[in-house]
């Protein structure tokens with residue numbers, strides 16, 4: 001008990017104590033809120049600028065309808081894991097739909113991106129494996145590595161030269177290189193082309209977790225790989241694994257892995273998070289299928305999120321805020337994840353509080369989610385924000401964070 005209290009006190013003293021905020025969005029009984037960007041948080045009306053519902057699909061009428069129809073037809077739960085009796089038409093239809101959408105030959109659903117990483121990595125790695133991971137890779141990748149008991153070698157963010165040195169030194173029989181596609185906290189792209197080259201030169205399998213990139217980047221919304229002009233089918237048929245989630249841009253829930261047919265067969269047989277967990281609810285799968293159809297039918301969402309990201313980045317940069325912005329002149333890769341780096345966790349928290357008082361909901365992201373000394377306001381723009389909303393938000397962000405952004 002004293003340990004519990006001390007740990008909590010310690011977190012509080014460091015400004016790191018967290019608790020979930022209650023957010024109401026979508027249609028309210030009064031009909032007052034009817035979209036994905038105007039919410040009520042802790043009882044206050046606010047403009048939402050920290051959601052991964054990048055295309056506003058979670059409240060799209062066609063998505064809701066698809067889920068309702070599926071629930072009526074198939075019920076609310078799958079009742080068992082996929083390999084027992086939980087595989088229903090919505091699961092196989094969604095696997096076919098994501099294969100078509102991404103242009104690949106084999107796909108497997110997972111219950112979430114977290115399940116995907118903690119299942120796939122141990123399915124491929126053993127104590128005899130060397131795993132090379134980018135220092136900024138998502139927490140679920142690190143957990144997958146830890147479960148596998150492989151040797152974990154973390155390379156500097158996007159540091160392909162250092163990675164090559166490390167690969168040269170490795171005498172492991174199996175090697176994995178794992179990277180986020182679009183990095184979740186810095187909003188920049190992985191050097192996928194260079195990583196793919198290193199992967200074939202050093203006989204190391206490449207895993208790209210593109211949770212934030214799919215649906216938002218690339219002309220057709222196929223993500224970071226398409227954005228960088230690479231061919232997803234060639235990569236996956238060479239054994240690369242691409243992971244994506246349905247919980248972010250697709251406005252639903254669940255995740256998928258893409259690769260060549262044999263790799264997917266192996267993962268199906270070995271990934272414990274796939275084998276030992278109840279299959280996704282069928283209604284969730286039908287909503288995901290609808291999301292893929294909407295993106296195909298309404299490609300303007302992908303154009304709008306690109307425009308909005310560039311507009312917000314330009315506004316914040318114009319105010320002299322320190323946004324993480326690798327190449328300010330290249331809007332092609334200027335993503336919708338826009339971090340404003342602050343002096344300290346406490347200052348980031350105070351700025352977020354001030355913003356919420358002014359009707360703008362942005363979360364402060366603190367260690368351990370990001371490295372010590374790089375606490376930030378992490379702004380995420382959606383395709384549905386209007387220019388007026390973004391203009392007003394940028395002004396308020398300047399007021400709340402301006403003097404404290406390093």
Ligand SMILES: *Cc1c(COP(=O)(O)O)cnc(C)c1O
Nearest residue numbers: 112113114138184209211245247
């Ligand atoms: C969000 C995220 C995940 C987790 O996906 P969920 O479907 O939300 O569990 C995994 N990897 C990365 C890179 C992410 O950003």
